[in-house]
Amino acid sequence: MKSSDTFLSVSRRAMLSAFAAVAALPALFPAPASADLAGDPLPSWNDTASKKAITMFVERVTKQGSPDFVPEAERIATFDNDGTLWAEQPMYSQLLFALDRVKVLAPLHPEWATTEPFASLLKGDVKGALAGGEPALMKIVVETHSGMDSVEFNQIVLDWIGSARHPITNRLYTEMVYQPMLELTAYLRANAFKTFIVSGGGIDFMRPWTDKAYGIPPEQVVGSSGKTRFELRDTKPILMRLPEIDFINDGPGKPVGINAHIGRRPIAAFGNSDGDLQMLEWAKGVGGVRFALLVHHTDAEREWAYDRNSSVGRLDKALDVARAEGWTVVDMKNDWKQIFPFGSK
Amino acid sequence: MKSSDTFLSVSRRAMLSAFAAVAALPALFPAPASADLAGDPLPSWNDTASKKAITMFVERVTKQGSPDFVPEAERIATFDNDGTLWAEQPMYSQLLFALDRVKVLAPLHPEWATTEPFASLLKGDVKGALAGGEPALMKIVVETHSGMDSVEFNQIVLDWIGSARHPITNRLYTEMVYQPMLELTAYLRANAFKTFIVSGGGIDFMRPWTDKAYGIPPEQVVGSSGKTRFELRDTKPILMRLPEIDFINDGPGKPVGINAHIGRRPIAAFGNSDGDLQMLEWAKGVGGVRFALLVHHTDAEREWAYDRNSSVGRLDKALDVARAEGWTVVDMKNDWKQIFPFGSK
Numbered sequence: 001m002k003s004s005d006t007f008l009s010v011s012r013r014a015m016l017s018a019f020a021a022v023a024a025l026p027a028l029f030p031a032p033a034s035a036d037l038a039g040d041p042l043p044s045w046n047d048t049a050s051k052k053a054i055t056m057f058v059e060r061v062t063k064q065g066s067p068d069f070v071p072e073a074e075r076i077a078t079f080d081n082d083g084t085l086w087a088e089q090p091m092y093s094q095l096l097f098a099l100d101r102v103k104v105l106a107p108l109h110p111e112w113a114t115t116e117p118f119a120s121l122l123k124g125d126v127k128g129a130l131a132g133g134e135p136a137l138m139k140i141v142v143e144t145h146s147g148m149d150s151v152e153f154n155q156i157v158l159d160w161i162g163s164a165r166h167p168i169t170n171r172l173y174t175e176m177v178y179q180p181m182l183e184l185t186a187y188l189r190a191n192a193f194k195t196f197i198v199s200g201g202g203i204d205f206m207r208p209w210t211d212k213a214y215g216i217p218p219e220q221v222v223g224s225s226g227k228t229r230f231e232l233r234d235t236k237p238i239l240m241r242l243p244e245i246d247f248i249n250d251g252p253g254k255p256v257g258i259n260a261h262i263g264r265r266p267i268a269a270f271g272n273s274d275g276d277l278q279m280l281e282w283a284k285g286v287g288g289v290r291f292a293l294l295v296h297h298t299d300a301e302r303e304w305a306y307d308r309n310s311s312v313g314r315l316d317k318a319l320d321v322a323r324a325e326g327w328t329v330v331d332m333k334n335d336w337k338q339i340f341p342f343g344s345k
Numbered sequence: 346m347k348s349s350d351t352f353l354s355v356s357r358r359a360m361l362s363a364f365a366a367v368a369a370l371p372a373l374f375p376a377p378a379s380a381d382l383a384g385d386p387l388p389s390w391n392d393t394a395s396k397k398a399i400t401m402f403v404e405r406v407t408k409q410g411s412p413d414f415v416p417e418a419e420r421i422a423t424f425d426n427d428g429t430l431w432a433e434q435p436m437y438s439q440l441l442f443a444l445d446r447v448k449v450l451a452p453l454h455p456e457w458a459t460t461e462p463f464a465s466l467l468k469g470d471v472k473g474a475l476a477g478g479e480p481a482l483m484k485i486v487v488e489t490h491s492g493m494d495s496v497e498f499n500q501i502v503l504d505w506i507g508s509a510r511h512p513i514t515n516r517l518y519t520e521m522v523y524q525p526m527l528e529l530t531a532y533l534r535a536n537a538f539k540t541f542i543v544s545g546g547g548i549d550f551m552r553p554w555t556d557k558a559y560g561i562p563p564e565q566v567v568g569s570s571g572k573t574r575f576e577l578r579d580t581k582p583i584l585m586r587l588p589e590i591d592f593i594n595d596g597p598g599k600p601v602g603i604n605a606h607i608g609r610r611p612i613a614a615f616g617n618s619d620g621d622l623q624m625l626e627w628a629k630g631v632g633g634v635r636f637a638l639l640v641h642h643t644d645a646e647r648e649w650a651y652d653r654n655s656s657v658g659r660l661d662k663a664l665d666v667a668r669a670e671g672w673t674v675v676d677m678k679n680d681w682k683q684i685f686p687f688g689s690k
Contacts, residue, residue, distance in 0.1 A: 219539070
């Protein structure tokens with residue numbers, strides 16, 4: 001299938017960029033001081049304070065004998081996904097996935113023609129459908145993400161992510177990833193960090209493609225979830241996806257999700273919105289050298305510019321806390337040489 | 346502290362046994378056929394059918410170019426804990442932990458003197474307390490595992506596991522681990538498997554010590570859980586443990602827990618009771634070479650002998666399924682040369 005070939009080739013490209021960063025790194029370990037000689041692990045980052053803060057943190061916690069040294073097993077780094085690792089404008093990809101699913105499933109649900117939020121959606125009125133707020137949104141997500149088993153859902157996601165296009169750039173969603181963040185995750189892994197995604201997005205919506213897109217395997221993805229039930233279909237064991245929310249991994253839910261899935265506190269956390277505030281607070285909330293970073297979307301030309309008043313990826317309180325606490329705030333426009341692997345919006 | 350020294354030394358011993366098995370292994374990779382020449386990775390296993398089934402499975406899935414070859418990333422192995430990795434007789438260790446906690450907490454709960462199941466417990470009548478069945482048990486677990494934050498609970502578990510003694514052998518619980526299973530987990534890891542614990546026991550009861558005892562880090566432990574809530578205590582972020590069950594990771598819950606935490610299906614699963622049946626079915630429930638093993642407790646002299654009628658670790662239906670399906674059933678008495686690192690009960 002063409003779409004799947006394209007997906008694979010995009011992913012390969014992303015992986016290769018990541019590997020390129022890694023390839024330059026091994027020399028770092030025997031002689032951390034000669035890092036620059038061995039090549040820049042973060043070539044898409046300008047030489048600004050953000051980049052310096054990242055590399056200084058990594059050098060401090062990885063230097064044997066340093067008072068700030070952190071054993072490899074404890075080098076846990078957590079990344080938000082939407083707006084931190086890939087673009088979230090003009091709408092979360094998972095919502096677009098859900099809207100596409102509504103269209104696919106509509107023939108099986110004649111009642112949707114007269115039931116909100118589906119009726120509005122099917123008339124193409126997304127704004128009207130979402131006027132119902134979070135309950136409407138939850139209804140859409142629950143209805144479109146349940147009623148099949150886990151293997152079937154996995155395939156549905158793979159088919160969609162391999163063919164659906166971003167409404168503005170017309171790129172595959174897996175192309176809408178941030179090149180500097182690919183380099184950053186690879187740089188951390190090359191320094192023996194274990195990288196996790198900790199997202200408000202659906203855990204089973206992300207897992208089918210995060211390894212290819214970011215080098216982060218399914219067992220290192222934490223997200224929101226629906227309930228599943230073990231059943232025997234004839235004699236075959238399946239996990240049926242139920243129309244019931246299990247856990248919302250957002251805001252104060254993120255430290256809860258981190259504790260449930262990882263059982264260790266991250267020493268570095270990366271986000272971009274108020275939904276990431278508590279994760280960053282949790283990472284910073286103990287002694288020792290800890291790192292917290294917010295991606296601030298400041299580049300309307302190459303990406304999008306938004307913060308305090310955005311309905312998607314609102315960054316308000318967390319920005320104030322970050323500035324008060326001296327966390328690293330990435331100014332996308334000035335800190336990033338390149339935005340996407342393909343360039344700019 | 347003496348108790349903590351002892352814990353560390355026991356753990357070190359367990360780790361060393363595991364490492365000893367690993368140390369002999371690297372030669373396996375370049376030339377799998379010469380495994381025996383390089384040393385036996387499972388020295389505490391007799392040369393019976395069980396051992397042969399394990400090594401044949403590992404050789405098939407790790408041999409490059411073989412039709413049964415499984416890429417390293419997909420080599421997921423899941424292990425039950427109680428009765429599979431360590432002894433569960435005469436009572437689950439976590440229950441003994443909870444009973445000890447009841448005694449510690451009693452002064453703070455004068456009402457327990459007249460409230461069941463606590464009243465019976467405080468009179469030393471464990472049997473009477475547990476006559477209330479699962480609700481009584483849940484009440485004990487919930488009351489003793491909540492009301493503190495995650496960091497405090499972690500320390501409570503570490504203090505207990507470092508000093509509490511098995512009621513029959515008077516050994517530390519971390520000594521009551523099965524030497525052949527330590528070798529097996531190390532053997533799998535040496536063959537690029539990722540080993541997970543998937544237990545009905547409490548996830549936060551296991552995580553503080555599984556890395557030292559088994560070489561399995563916290564992020565690879567799946568278990569039953571209580572709810573937690575993110576809070577700021579003054580300005581310090583904490584995860585408060587609430588008196589509410591979140592998830593019971595037992596029986597049909599095990600595939601659900603595996604899917605939630607790992608997001609991949611194991612290619613090998615190891616258990617010992619009916620509570621592991623669905624996990625083993627899930628592992629075996631797709632095409633390709635898959636491995637399922639039950640530890641059958643048949644050695645009353647060196648350990649304990651129990652199966653169909655046991656109240657702890659009942660093995661009834663799963664034994665029938667295992668025999669009908671040709672799963673590997675370990676006969677502890679005949680298959681294991683040695684039971685515990687220190688010898689026998």
